[in-house]
Amino acid sequence: MARDLHDLLGYSLSAIKLKSELAHRLIAERPDRAQEHLADILDIAGHALSDVRSLARSYRRLSLSDTSHSAKTMLAAANIDVRVELDHDPLPEEIETVLATVLREAVTNVLRHSDAENCAITVRQTDDIVKLDVVNDGATHRPLSWDCNGVRNQAERVQAAGGTFIARHVGADRFHVHAAIPTAA
Numbered sequence: 001m002a003r004d005l006h007d008l009l010g011y012s013l014s015a016i017k018l019k020s021e022l023a024h025r026l027i028a029e030r031p032d033r034a035q036e037h038l039a040d041i042l043d044i045a046g047h048a049l050s051d052v053r054s055l056a057r058s059y060r061r062l063s064l065s066d067t068s069h070s071a072k073t074m075l076a077a078a079n080i081d082v083r084v085e086l087d088h089d090p091l092p093e094e095i096e097t098v099l100a101t102v103l104r105e106a107v108t109n110v111l112r113h114s115d116a117e118n119c120a121i122t123v124r125q126t127d128d129i130v131k132l133d134v135v136n137d138g139a140t141h142r143p144l145s146w147d148c149n150g151v152r153n154q155a156e157r158v159q160a161a162g163g164t165f166i167a168r169h170v171g172a173d174r175f176h177v178h179a180a181i182p183t184a185a
Contacts, residue, residue, distance in 0.1 A: 010108050012045070014111055015040075015074050016045060019041045019077065020041060061096075061097055062104075068086055075111070085123070091125075099123065099132045102154045102158060103132060103134065115138035115140075130180070136175055
């Protein structure tokens with residue numbers, strides 16, 4: 001339950017915090033833009049409430065397409081240039097939910113733990129494997145801890161689906177999250 005709550009609410013609360021900060025900065029000079037961010041906050045909070053209710057019913061399907069769109073919106077709001085590429089067949093519900101959860105956590109970590117200017121989100125399917133990659137710049141070289149709830153939760157979810165998970169620093173300032181899950185039973 002703790003893992004689900006962390007994965008579910010961490011993303012939404014990070015989005016609410018980001019949008020609130022933006023609205024607060026804009027309220028005096030650009031009240032129209034601040035109003036747009038406040039509307040987004042209401043929408044995100046509504047989705048979070050729905051997600052919590054779904055979790056309470058022990059069922060929580062996440063859409064990879066919806067999560068990708070939301071991620072793009074959040075990253076763009078933080079002035080991060082984002083590229084999203086989705087190239088996959090319809091996925092089994094369980095796999096789509098795992099990948100959407102991994103994507104949510106990866107984006108939360110981009111926002112919380114980097115000074116990113118660029119982020120690429122790619123989902124590709126080849127034969128019977130679907131792969132998710134999230135690569136961002138601006139990553140500080142702090143030790144990656146598998147004790148961290150987010151990283152551990154991502155790895156456990158992907159491994160439970162029969163896949164592989166990698167989260168690592170690449171080069172001087174990049175961070176790469178990779179999940180690969182077989183689509184065939």
